Amino acid sequence: SIELNQTPSVSVSPGQTASITCSGDQLGDKYVSWYQQKPGQSPLVVIYQDTKRPSGIPERFSGSNSGNTATLTISVTQAMDEADYYCQTWDSSWVFGGGTKLTVL
Amino acid sequence: EVQLVESGGGLVKPGGSLRVSCAASGFTFSSYNINWVRQAPGKGLEWVSSISPTSSHIYYADSVKGRSTISRDNPKNSVYLHMDSLRAEDTAVYYCARGGPGGQYFDYWGLGTLVTVSS
Numbered sequence: 001s002i003e004l005n006q007t008p009s010v011s012v013s014p015g016q017t018a019s020i021t022c023s024g025d026q027l028g029d030k031y032v033s034w035y036q037q038k039p040g041q042s043p044l045v046v047i048y049q050d051t052k053r054p055s056g057i058p059e060r061f062s063g064s065n066s067g068n069t070a071t072l073t074i075s076v077t078q079a080m081d082e083a084d085y086y087c088q089t090w091d092s093s094w095v096f097g098g099g100t101k102l103t104v105l
Numbered sequence: 106e107v108q109l110v111e112s113g114g115g116l117v118k119p120g121g122s123l124r125v126s127c128a129a130s131g132f133t134f135s136s137y138n139i140n141w142v143r144q145a146p147g148k149g150l151e152w153v154s155s156i157s158p159t160s161s162h163i164y165y166a167d168s169v170k171g172r173s174t175i176s177r178d179n180p181k182n183s184v185y186l187h188m189d190s191l192r193a194e195d196t197a198v199y200y201c202a203r204g205g206p207g208g209q210y211f212d213y214w215g216l217g218t219l220v221t222v223s224s
Binding site: 086 | 140149150166207208209215217
């Protein structure tokens with residue numbers, strides 16, 4: 001199965017744009033989902049099928065996927081967006097990236 | 106409202122067995138894949154097992170294959186994961202997660218149940 005690589009940590013100032021990347025061999029040929037997990041909580045899907053937002057997820061969350069890299073973009077980042085973010089795809093089985101801790105400071 | 110409620114976690118000795126359960130409500134249970142995803146303390150997410158609506162397709166991660174059995178009871182809206190020969194590295198919160206349309210992602214998650222393997 002594919003291996004998904006994420007930068008362990010990303011920092012962003014409130015109001016700025018955060019970009020979290022996920023890389024894997026020919027990842028652009030597969031669907032990618034993104035999950036947000038806050039401390040002590042279950043994961044929550046924020047993007048699925050590369051670009052789709054579930055109902056209730058703010059428009060500031062968007063996704064893209066091309067080549068070997070998928071990107072989760074959070075525009076006008078807020079303090080409440082501080083969390084761990086995991087990318088995930090399906091490649092003969094369900095595969096997660098190692099996660100990125102987003103710090104808003 | 107979709108709800109997934111896990112139960113059955115606890116402390117078990119290495120080499121022991123345990124069955125965790127997931128009770129679902131708020132949706133047509135028999136139409137969806139159900140998955141188990143685990144998270145070791147302080148670590149990332151790891152998919153463990155998946156079962157299709159009629160149990161015709163069952164999958165396991167290599168880390169649990171041969172030691173685990175997933176099953177479901179559609180009339181009871183429940184999924185089970187039976188784990189044998191438990192190891193310290195199986196210590197984790199086990200989440201039940203519904204497969205989204207197409208089955209390639211997880212659209213609803215339970216709160217999880219903690220399994221601790223220790224002597």
